Amino acid sequence: MYYIGVDLGTSAVKLLLMEGNGKIANVVSKEYPLYFPHPGWSEQKPEDWYAQTMEGMKELLEGFAKSQVAGISFGGQMHGLVILDSQDAVIRPAILWNDGRTSVENDYLNNVIGKETLSAYTANISFTGFTASKLLWVKKNEPENFARIEKIMLPKDYLAYRLTGVHCTDVSDASGMLLFDVKNRCWSKPMCEICSVKESQLAKIYESYETVGCVLPAIAKELGIPETVKVAAGAGDNAAAAVGTGTVGEGMCNISLGTSGTIFISSDHFGVDKHNALHAFAHADGHYHLMGCMLSAASCNKWWMDDIIGTQEYAKEQAAIGKLGENHVFFLPYLMGERSPHNDPDARGTFIGMTMDTTRADMTQAVLEGVAFALRDSFEVAKSLGIRIERTKICGGGAKSPLWKKIIANVMNIKVDVIESEEGPGYGGAMLAAVACGEYASVEEAAAKLVKVVDTVEPDPALALKYEARYQQFKQIYPTVKGLFPLLK
Numbered sequence: 001m002y003y004i005g006v007d008l009g010t011s012a013v014k015l016l017l018m019e020g021n022g023k024i025a026n027v028v029s030k031e032y033p034l035y036f037p038h039p040g041w042s043e044q045k046p047e048d049w050y051a052q053t054m055e056g057m058k059e060l061l062e063g064f065a066k067s068q069v070a071g072i073s074f075g076g077q078m079h080g081l082v083i084l085d086s087q088d089a090v091i092r093p094a095i096l097w098n099d100g101r102t103s104v105e106n107d108y109l110n111n112v113i114g115k116e117t118l119s120a121y122t123a124n125i126s127f128t129g130f131t132a133s134k135l136l137w138v139k140k141n142e143p144e145n146f147a148r149i150e151k152i153m154l155p156k157d158y159l160a161y162r163l164t165g166v167h168c169t170d171v172s173d174a175s176g177m178l179l180f181d182v183k184n185r186c187w188s189k190p191m192c193e194i195c196s197v198k199e200s201q202l203a204k205i206y207e208s209y210e211t212v213g214c215v216l217p218a219i220a221k222e223l224g225i226p227e228t229v230k231v232a233a234g235a236g237d238n239a240a241a242a243v244g245t246g247t248v249g250e251g252m253c254n255i256s257l258g259t260s261g262t263i264f265i266s267s268d269h270f271g272v273d274k275h276n277a278l279h280a281f282a283h284a285d286g287h288y289h290l291m292g293c294m295l296s297a298a299s300c301n302k303w304w305m306d307d308i309i310g311t312q313e314y315a316k317e318q319a320a321i322g323k324l325g326e327n328h329v330f331f332l333p334y335l336m337g338e339r340s341p342h343n344d345p346d347a348r349g350t351f352i353g354m355t356m357d358t359t360r361a362d363m364t365q366a367v368l369e370g371v372a373f374a375l376r377d378s379f380e381v382a383k384s385l386g387i388r389i390e391r392t393k394i395c396g397g398g399a400k401s402p403l404w405k406k407i408i409a410n411v412m413n414i415k416v417d418v419i420e421s422e423e424g425p426g427y428g429g430a431m432l433a434a435v436a437c438g439e440y441a442s443v444e445e446a447a448a449k450l451v452k453v454v455d456t457v458e459p460d461p462a463l464a465l466k467y468e469a470r471y472q473q474f475k476q477i478y479p480t481v482k483g484l485f486p487l488l489k
Contacts, residue, residue, distance in 0.1 A: 001070040001439065004057065005244075005430030007237070007423070008049055008076035008156045010034065010096065010259055015056040016426035017064065020439050022450035024421060025064060030056040035093065040100035043093040046082050046158045053159055057223055066224040071433030072163065072215070073208075073232035075240025075425025076156025078176045081134040084151040091145050094155060095134045098260070098295055098336050100345050102133035105140070109133060109178070113194055115276060121191050123182040123272050123280040124175075128337065128345045129295075132178035135195050152201050156234055164213035164231045169203040172239035175281035180205075182282050183270045206233035208243075208284035209435040209443055232436035235284035237425045238262050238291060244428030245393040245419055246451030248285040248444050253389045255408060255416070256424065257398025261297025261371055263378045265290045265387060277341030277381045284432065285443040290387075292340035292378020297371050298398035300333045300349070304367045309360065318368075318403045320361040324410070325466025329353045329362045330474055331370030332481075340378045342478065346485040352477060368404050372411040373474040379412055391415035391456075395424035402457075409457040411471060413464040418455040 002025065007014040011034065017026040030052035035043045061069070079097040084090060095101070109118060109126035118125050126133055131154070139146040153161065154177070157169045174180040174187075179195065179202065181188040187199050206212055211230045220227040234240065238256060241247075242264050247254035249266060256262045266289045272280045273290065283289040296303075305311055334347035351366065382389065394416050398404050409416040421427045431446045440446035 003433040005426040007426035018430035042099040071437040073433035074156040074234030078236040082153040105133040105136040125276040168212040170233035171282035173236040208235040239284040240428035241424030244424040246447040253392040257396035295336040329366040331366040416457040
């Protein structure tokens with residue numbers, strides 16, 4: 001049988017066709033526009049997601065036995081606000097995870113409602129990207145649209161609705177809305193009241209591996225697949241990537257170097273960082289996880305290469321980098337503000353330490369190292385909670401760089417396991433579909449049987465020691481310049 005994993009990203013939807021034994025049969029990617037109607041705003045049209053997903057699935061299945069498709073599931077960009085009216089029509093473009101317009105609403109939630117109250121209700125505090133603050137923004141700035149809201153959805157859940165007619169979400173994605181009681185895996189009634197939301201406006205909650213319904217007859221006919229094809233709820237992109245990398249069960253870790261960067265630690269038990277520097281979310285395996293998320297990771301390198309020095313030859317630029325652990329140039333990777341652990345939408349990208357003998361290679365190296373150092377900031381929070389991590393999986397576009405993997409292994413001073421498949425969220429989505437269809441009894445079983453480590457990057461003690469000294473310098477930069485960022489608006 002075949003299983004389709006849909007990775008709904010910020011720049012494109014990536015579709016993956018997986019055989020029941022885990023072999024990837026085909027991968028197709030379809031891009032769609034990203035809109036910036038004002039500085040710091042970020043939007044997309046849900047209709048574009050659906051149109052490109054359908055076109056992508058047709059291309060994905062070309063030449064394969066469509067009758068053998070058994071299930072579809074998702075990994076999707078989190079936190080985006082999709083609102084539908086009484087006719088299930090999209091009211092306005094989706095406000096995305098990296099949209100920074102809600103600083104006023106974010107401050108209201110954290111400072112008026114209070115961080116302790118939010119954490120008690122949802123296990124998290126408010127971040128500008130979270131869905132609740134976006135709802136408050138719409139209520140204040142677009143009251144006519146707010147009044148029309150019949151359903152509140154997340155990006156991947158809009159696709160699930162279009163395929164099945166079911167308004168659904170999963171526990172991992174719902175965890176990032178600030179409307180969800182993570183510990184008890186249900187909607188938070190007090191948070192709904194705070195945000196003027198009726199529970200009837202929210203989707204039904206499923207575990208990530210549960211079936212929400214079968215494809216609609218019209219969808220089955222258009223794609224040429226059976227009407228019995230099951231659609232599983234799926235997961236937020238980071239939880240789906242964790243499934244796709246086998247990061248399930250107690251104390252497992254995954255680092256994702258995508259547009260954003262995450263350090264993801266799975267746990268069998270619910271737990272909250274008392275400072276809420278890390279997100280405490282429900283996991284797609286039926287348990288929980290802690291996650292640190294930086295808003296700009298591989299996108300920092302893409303910005304530096306494409307827009308600043310004007311080259312597509314990433315490997316060539318990295319080949320010019322000489323001695324690691326000795327760079328005097330530092331880079332704060334806060335091009336979109338920062339989430340974990342600083343929660344500072346005003347933070348900005350910053351180079352510091354340049355001299356007349358600084359080279360282009362030094363600057364490139366600083367970008368790669370800055371992302372690694374910023375990930376370590378969240379890693380340090382996890383260590384302060386008594387969590388011991390000796391190795392991690394790695395995924396995302398940035399993980400294709402051998403140099404970047406080496407830098408991360410030595411900055412973190414842990415082993416970095418490289419897995420056979422680089423298709424984290426899409427592969428995780430296909431695995432969740434396979435579990436929903438009974439191909440595997442659980443997410444844990446699917447991960448154990450399908451995810452294969454093909455290489456391990458081990459830290460070098462001498463280099464790790466050099467990077468320890470550099471990190472101690474790096475972590476002093478943000479507190480020192482923090483007060484300048486609000487003045488630069």
